[in-house]
Amino acid sequence: DQQVKQNSPSLSVQEGRISILNCDYTNSMFDYFLWYKKYPAEGPTFLISISSIKDKNEDGRFTVFLNKSAKHLSLHIVPSQPGDSAVYFCAAFGGTSYGKLTFGQGTILTVHP
């Protein structure tokens, strides 16, 4: 039972263009969402988060959008840089589950110079 799904295993983007990574969830109890980035041989690193009371959160080149009715969120990276090439994980939790995150399968982003 995959409660958080990232349906695109990989995404390839040209440097300077926009990268859009998508994530869908099924559990209505989820009310806090996070994106993590992971480089090879390293642990996941927190990128950006959003609470269900918002529909958008922005931090520099990174923006997360949340569509609660569709149970969908997306991460926009503008402009994309070669250093953004990594695996991106969407994660969620809700209620009192706090740090008990449910992760998606990840999307491999490759940004070409």
Place this chain on the structure above:
Amino acid sequence: DTGVSQNPRHKITKRGQNVTFRCDPISEHNRLYWYRQTLGQGPEFLTYFQNEAQLEKSRLLSDRFSAERPKGSFSTLEIQRTEQGDSAMYLCASSYRVGGARANEKLFFGSGTQLSVL
């Protein structure tokens, strides 16, 4: 470096052997988590501690797995009688939670211990 530290980075063992991993969290963090990640999947929650108390365990954590966090500092994860299905990356994370401040629930992950059971 004051990040989350995990040892060893790699562990190769034979089926049936016991293994133990160690995690040193960020020093001021009161919560410590263990996750497991297999190839092509995202991390899966195993268990977490608030200070020295183990507050929740996933049903993924069979009775062959045991985790401890004595004195609320470092933590160990032991797997007894390892099986080939235990081969995975074991990730430790820590966070600092104050009251109901959910926006602070950002987990800081270590680099993980890659376990290979032959």
